[in-house]
Structures are given as C-alpha cells and as structure tokens.
Amino acid sequence: MAKQVEGKKGYEKPVNCGHLECAPYQVIESQQEFEIRSYAKATWVATSPISSASYKDAAAKGFNILFAYIQGNNDQAVKINT
Structure with a gap:
C-alpha cells in the first residue's frame, strides 16, 4: 500500500x-x-564535506554556505527563488 x-x-x-x-x-x-x-522530480544542492568538531557546527556551516549560494553568492551572481 x-x-x-x-x-x-x-x-x-x-x-x-x-x-x-x-x-x-x-x-x-x-x-x-x-x-x-x-x-517527485526536484532540484537539490550540496556542498563539499565540512570538517567540524560537532555535527551542530558542521550543520550551521553547511546551512550558511548553501544560504549564501541561493542568495546570489554563486558563479552567476543570481539569486535563486525557492
């Protein structure tokens, strides 16, 4: 089912x-x-592995990298609408 x-x-x-x-x-x-x-078909993003002392710190760093990317800090300087 x-x-x-x-x-x-x-x-x-x-x-x-x-x-x-x-x-x-x-x-x-x-x-x-x-x-x-x-x-369903979707667009996903990822970043390189992040070294950190804790999962919480690594998750925060990863979030910040990806958030900056969708806000326009990317090779085309384009903000991504979600």
Missing part, C-alpha cells in the same frame, strides 16, 4: 521531519527497518 505525502498545505508531515520541511514523497514499501520512497 502506498501512502501519498504532498505539498506544504493540508498534508500530515511525517514524524521523522521534526520541525523541518520535508520533500513530498510516496512510500512504496515499508518494513520494520526501512522504507522505500519515491520522490
């Missing part, structure tokens, strides 16, 4: 998302140890 999770409005956010936004997905198969999910 597949479970559809859609959009930002009117859907029940999965528990594993906590206070964060989640990309919409469809559960294809669910087992005790894992889920197989299907995600």
Whole structure:
C-alpha cells in the first residue's frame, strides 16, 4: 500500500521531519527497518564535506554556505527563488 505525502498545505508531515520541511514523497514499501520512497522530480544542492568538531557546527556551516549560494553568492551572481 502506498501512502501519498504532498505539498506544504493540508498534508500530515511525517514524524521523522521534526520541525523541518520535508520533500513530498510516496512510500512504496515499508518494513520494520526501512522504507522505500519515491520522490517527485526536484532540484537539490550540496556542498563539499565540512570538517567540524560537532555535527551542530558542521550543520550551521553547511546551512550558511548553501544560504549564501541561493542568495546570489554563486558563479552567476543570481539569486535563486525557492
């Protein structure tokens, strides 16, 4: 049985998302140890690995790098609309 999770409005956010936004997905198969999910086509960004003393510091550094990128600190100096 597949479970559809859609959009930002009117859907029940999965528990594993906590206070964060989640990309919409469809559960294809669910087992005790894992889920197989299907995600809609999306654009994702990533950064190089970040060395840090803690996960919290690394996450903050990574967020700042990616936030600067979408705000226009990129090779085309273009702000990315989300």
